[in-house]
Amino acid sequence: MSPDPPVFAGIDTTVPHSARRYNYWLGGKDHFAVDRESGEQMAAVFPTARVWAVQNRAYLRRVxxxxxxxxxxxQFLDVGTGLPTADNTHEVAQRIAPESRVVYVDNDPLVMTHARALLTSTRQGLTSYLEADLRNPAVILEQARETLDFSQPVALMLIAVLHFVPDAKADSYAVVRTLVEALPAGSYLAISHGSADYLPAPTAATLEAMARAGGEFQLRSASELARYFDGMSLVDPGIAVISEWRPLDDDRPDPADVACLGAVARVG
Ligand SMILES: C[S@@+](CC[C@H](N)C(=O)[O-])C[C@H]1O[C@@H](n2cnc3c(N)ncnc32)[C@H](O)[C@@H]1O
Structure with a gap:
């Protein structure tokens, strides 16, 4: 195990954080003991958490x-960026179109300390990073305008972040609506979201009880996910398990081992 990363002011290493737990599952080195413990606790209930993390990252690349x-x-507005890893949004986009612009947003101060790795734009493109909470969409939009031109299409990326906005904490549907309403026609919304739809009933019940007790996350079903896309046109194949969304490999995991749904839709 590599040593813990340096602790910067404002980073609480006594409370697990989703970005660091995800980094642990992905085999990264930016996590503290508390994140590893939390990662192992979740993996005890959902043993394929690592399969999920790897599939989610592959989904992001395909999207x-x-x-x-x-x-x-x-133009991409990537909220809930996570700690930098291979194939960050701007790297994938700029390989195809070097002029692409990306605004990264995350609420974990540790991600901010790694922002330099997210800001390695091509000369023709641009990337910027802002520390903000998805639950404050007005703040995100105001700051994102410094990098993105909202008269041109923008892809709003909410990849593995909406499940960290439980109904008890905020109205995630209103948050998404506010962000989408700021986008011109021809924009896109891309989501991935933890779901119990394919889980065996006992695992689903334990994970949902864990989610309720901790108040940190909430799984949502395909029909709950569909509400985020109200009034938009879903791109084929619609809402699917992320590993089945436009897959590139024949060798794919069992949907129950992934337990995460995704979809992409066109706005307007
Ligand atoms: C599981 S990671 C996903 C990272 C990346 N989107 C991906 O799919 O590879 C979730 C990220 O969302 C961030 N996050 C969680 N709740 C958030 C919120 N309310 N506002 C902004 N970011 C949030 C976490 O800090 C973490 O970096």
């Missing part, structure tokens, strides 16, 4: 590739 190559998107 950005689709948006840049097929939908012609050149």
């Amino acid at each position: 950005v590739t689709y948006l840049a190559r097929e939908a012609g998107i050149r």
Whole structure:
């Protein structure tokens, strides 16, 4: 095990954080003891948490590739960025279209300390990073305007972040609506979201009880996910387990081992 990363002011290493736990599952080195413990506790209930993390990252790559190559998107607003790892949104997009612009947003101060790795834009493109909470969409929009031109299409990426906005904490549907209403026609919304839809009933019940007790996350079903896309046109294949969304490999995990749904839709 590599040593813990340095502790910067404002980073609480006594409370687990989703970005660091995800980094642990992905085999990264930016996590503290508390994140590893929390990761192991979740893996005791959902033993394929690592399969989920790897599949989610692969989904993000396929989504950005689709948006840049097929939908012609050149601007991305990536909320819930996570700690930098291989193939961050701007790297995937700028490989296809070097002029792509990306605004990264996360509420974990540790992600901010790594922002330099997210800001390695091509000369023709631009990336910026802002520390903000998804639950404050007005703040995100105001600051994102410094980098993105909201008269041109923007892809709003909410990849593995909405499940960290439980109903008890905020109205995630209103948050998404506020962000989407700021986007011009021809923009896109891309989501991935933890779901119990494919889980065996006992695992689903334990995970849902864990979610309720901790108040940190909430699983949502396909029909709950569909509400985020109200009034938009879903891109084929619609709402699917993320590993089944435009897959590139024949060798794919069992949907129950992934337990995460995703979809991409066109706005307007
Ligand atoms: C599981 S990671 C996903 C990272 C990346 N989107 C991906 O799919 O690879 C979730 C990220 O969302 C961030 N996050 C959680 N709740 C958030 C909130 N309310 N506002 C902004 N970011 C949040 C976490 O800090 C973490 O970096």
